[in-house]
Amino acid sequence: MKANINPKVTLIGAGPGDPDLITVKGVKALRKADVILYDALISRELLEYAQTNAKLIFVGKRKDFHRYSQDEINELIVKNAFEFGNVVRLKGGDPFIFGRGSEEVEYIESFGIETEVISGISSSMAVPASQGISLTKRGVAESFWVITGTTSERKLSQDVYLAAQSTATVVILMGMSKLNEIVSIFQQFEKGDIPTAIIQNGTTKNEKLGLGTIDSIVEVVERKELSAPAIIVIGEVVKESNKLKSFYENINFDKY
Numbered sequence: 001m002k003a004n005i006n007p008k009v010t011l012i013g014a015g016p017g018d019p020d021l022i023t024v025k026g027v028k029a030l031r032k033a034d035v036i037l038y039d040a041l042i043s044r045e046l047l048e049y050a051q052t053n054a055k056l057i058f059v060g061k062r063k064d065f066h067r068y069s070q071d072e073i074n075e076l077i078v079k080n081a082f083e084f085g086n087v088v089r090l091k092g093g094d095p096f097i098f099g100r101g102s103e104e105v106e107y108i109e110s111f112g113i114e115t116e117v118i119s120g121i122s123s124s125m126a127v128p129a130s131q132g133i134s135l136t137k138r139g140v141a142e143s144f145w146v147i148t149g150t151t152s153e154r155k156l157s158q159d160v161y162l163a164a165q166s167t168a169t170v171v172i173l174m175g176m177s178k179l180n181e182i183v184s185i186f187q188q189f190e191k192g193d194i195p196t197a198i199i200q201n202g203t204t205k206n207e208k209l210g211l212g213t214i215d216s217i218v219e220v221v222e223r224k225e226l227s228a229p230a231i232i233v234i235g236e237v238v239k240e241s242n243k244l245k246s247f248y249e250n251i252n253f254d255k256y
C-alpha cells in the first residue's frame with residue numbers, strides 16, 4: 001500500500017435504472033471516488049458524477065466483455081482500495097436486495113478495510129411504483145414478498161409455494177426463465193385469475209409492460225417478447241393501479 005492511502009470501500013445502490021433515482025448521499029460519495037466498479041444494470045449517466053481522473057471499471061455481465069466472477073470482483077475491489085484509496089462499488093437497486101452486497105462487505109472487511117453501505121431504491125419497489133402499483137394497500141394487501149426466481153443453485157425459490165398460499169403481493173426478481181413454473185404453482189393453489197404484471201427495464205426509456213392474469217401471462221410475454229431484466233408482480237394490487245385499472249376493467253389483451 002502506498003503512503004497516504006486510506007483504503008475505504010463504499011457500496012452504493014444506484015436505484016432501479018432512472019439515473020434520478022439515486023440518493024443524494026450516493027451522488028456525494030460518487031463525486032469523491034478514486035475508483036468506481038459498476039454493474040450492467042446501472043445508468044451510465046451516473047458515471048458523469050465521477051471526478052475526471054477517476055478510474056471506471058465495468059464488472060457487469062455483458063456480451064463482448066470479460067465476465068468477472070464474484071471472486072474476481074471481490075479481489076479487484078480490495079486491490080484498488082489498497083492502491084488508490086477511495087473505492088465505490090456501484091450496484092443496481094439496493095446492494096442488499098439480491099445484490100451480493102453482504103458477501104462483498106464480508107470479504108473487504110476481512111482485509112481490515114473500512115466499508116460503508118449507502119442504500120439504494122430497489123427495483124422491487126420502484127418499478128411497480130412507476131406503474132402506479134402500490135405493493136400494500138389498505139383492504140387489499142397487508143404484506144408483500146420479494147422473492148428470487150433463481151437461487152444460487154439456479155432453482156426457483158421454494159418460498160414461491162408459500163407466497164402463493166398467502167394473500168400477499170408477490171414480487172419476483174430474476175424470474176423470467178422460471179415463469180412457467182411460477183404460473184403452475186399459483187394455478188395449483190387456484191390462483192389463475194390473479195392480476196399479474198411484468199415490467200421489463202422499469203423506469204428507463206426501454207421500459208416494456210405486459211399485463212394479464214396468472215393464466216394468461218405466459219402468452220402475453222411471448223406476444224410482447226418480454227425478457228430479463230424484468231419484475232413479475234402478482235396480486236390484486238396490480239388491478240388497483242390507476243394507470244392499469246382500465247385494462248382490467250375491459251380485459252382487452254390486445255391493448256398492451
Ligand SMILES: C[S@@+](CC[C@H](N)C(=O)[O-])C[C@H]1O[C@@H](n2cnc3c(N)ncnc32)[C@H](O)[C@@H]1O
Pocket residue numbers: 016017041092093094095096097098099121122123124127172173174175199200201202203204228229230231
Ligand atoms: C441481481 S438482481 C439485483 C436487484 C437489485 N439489487 C435491486 O434492488 O433492484 C437483478 C434483477 O432485478 C430486477 N431488476 C433490476 N432492475 C430492474 C428494472 N429496471 N426493471 C425490471 N427489473 C429490474 C430483475 O428481475 C433483474 O433480473
